[in-house]
Amino acid sequence: MKKNIAALLFFAAGAASINAQSYENRFERPLSEVLNEVSQRFGVRLKYDVDTVGRALPYADFRVRPYSLEESLTNILSPFDFKFVKQNDKYYKIKPYEYARRTEADGEKMLAYLSSLYADKDAFEFRKDSVRKEVRQLLELDEYMSRCVDKPTVRLSKVRKFDGYSVRNFALETEPGKYVCGSVYAPLAKGKHPLIICPNGHFNNGRYREDQQQRMATLARMGAVTVDYDLHGWGESAAQYEGKVHHTADAHTIQIMNGLLILEYMLSSRKDIDKTRIGVNGGSGGGTQTVLLSVLDDRFTASAPVVSLSSHFDGGCPCESGKPVQLAGGGTCNAELAAFFAPKPQLIVSDGGDWTASVPRLELPYIRTVYDYYGKGENVTNVHLQNERHDFGPNKRTAVYDFFASVFALDAKAIDESKVTIEEESALYGLKRD
Ligand SMILES: [Zn+2]
Structure with missing residues (x-):
């Protein structure tokens, strides 16, 4: 009434x-x-x-x-x-209108469409080859790479030793006179170690924040060499470029390029890396970059995108969607890009409070069907935290530790973040010195 x-x-x-x-x-x-x-x-x-x-x-x-x-x-x-x-x-x-964001219903229809394109491994591999090539072209990756120096200058800080791990900062020259800066966390034990490349997201204070240091150092204490690096236009990158360069399409390609150049640098300069165990892991925008790195380089053997993977959201920052990657192959989405990693081990961490809420219902079953083409459905796993929101909190980090402990045979007994020393931001600089 x-x-x-x-x-x-x-x-x-x-x-x-x-x-x-x-x-x-x-x-x-x-x-x-x-x-x-x-x-x-x-x-x-x-x-x-x-x-x-x-x-x-x-x-x-x-x-x-x-x-x-x-x-x-x-x-x-x-x-x-x-x-x-x-x-x-x-x-x-x-x-x-947000070109990078659609509805969950759109995502469901997209996955049904993609599933109709292939029903077995051969058809999927055919699709994968063409989409991967197109993704590379849409990023203009080879053009950006051609502007990089052949023999890059690398500046290294002193090694700082802590409880069960060490940290060393680096500045790696990319384009002439420009550097990507980051830190390498390594186990103290001698021998060959797996390597985990960790692209960053947009969490406050970038790679210098506490939960980032906890994750990098804990994985190192467990036996892996881990590397993180600044987003383009964040941290020490900000001082090297004019204006707000992060909010440009360039950021999309430069961040991916930086990840690939760091992988190359680590593999060519260090004798302690086991090349059969190369991981990639990041949260939010770092998860978007994780999937893209796994698409672009076959040397990755395990991948863990955290609070990012979705069939209906490409990532809203230009560093995730500045180049029209999702137009590859007549239309794709991050769930299909992640499926290209089949049958290698992949962990998808999702939560109930962001666009990954649909992972258990939509993205996981779709990706698992693809893994089943290879007889390896069990190799894609999902830790879904229904009552959590968009962050890289303790339960998400624990899921990452458990995953890499399992696939890279790391020491799960060393999972103890209280042993990690949180350093000042300036201690982690690769170029600036106090
Ligand atoms: Zn960004």
């Missing part, structure tokens, strides 16, 4: 503006006015991440469907390339 009264009041108030419209002016009305009315009519709050000022909506009231808020919003917003995102039954956000 309340709803009916609200609707009657709404019609009484709206009659004047409806009368003012005509066929001659295409029944045009200000967009903000129409949205306000829709908000009242359906009893929902709208929050705007877009500017509606000065925008006029043709055939305005004809776009409203009295029986459906969402159909009305779709009709009203589509002429402006805006969209709505439901927060709850009473609250919707109005946003600009």
Whole structure:
């Protein structure tokens, strides 16, 4: 009854503006006015991440469907390339079109489409070869690589020894006069060790943050050599470039290139790396880069993308989607790119509080079907933390430790983050010296 009264009041108030419209002016009305009315009519709050000022909506009231808020919003917003995102039954956000983000329903349809392209290993391998080549081209990776110096200068800090591991910073020359900086965490024990390349995400304070140091050092205490490095335009990279270079398409390719150059540097300069055990692991944007590195270099033997993998979100930063990688092969998504790693061991860490919430229902079954083509369905695993949100918290790090302990035969007894020394940011610099 309340709803009916609200609707009657709404019609009484709206009659004047409806009368003012005509066929001659295409029944045009200000967009903000129409949205306000829709908000009242359906009893929902709208929050705007877009500017509606000065925008006029043709055939305005004809776009409203009295029986459906969402159909009305779709009709009203589509002429402006805006969209709505439901927060709850009473609250919707109005946003600009996001090319890198789709709905879970879109992801489901995409995976069904991709699954229709192959039903066995041969068909999948054929698809994989062509998409991988196209991904490389879309990144313009070879062009960027051709600008790099042949014999890069490498600056190394002194080695700092801690409980069961050591840390040494490096600055590796990429393009002439430009350096990617990072730190190598190594076990104290002699002998051959697996190597884990760890691209970073956008967590506060980048690679210098506490949980990053805990993960890098703990994996080293367990027996792996781990390497992290700055995002392009973050940390020590920021001082080497003008302006906000991270928010450019360049960042996408340069970060991938840096990961590949560091892999090459580690394998060519160190005698203590076991080349049959090469891992890649990162969270969020670092997870996006993890999958891409695994696509671009066959030397990786185990991969662990954390809180990133999704069929309906490519990663919203230009360093994840600045180059149109997802257009490869007539249309792909990060879940298919991760499936290209089959049948090698892969751990997908997901949670209930971000776009990875769909992993157990959508992405994991799809990727496992691909692994089954190789008779290795058990080689892709998922740790899903339904009550957690988007971070690289203790349970996610533990999942990573357990995975690499298992696939690289690391010492699981050495999992103890209390033994890790958290260093000051400046102690981890590869170029700057105090
Ligand atoms: Zn980024």
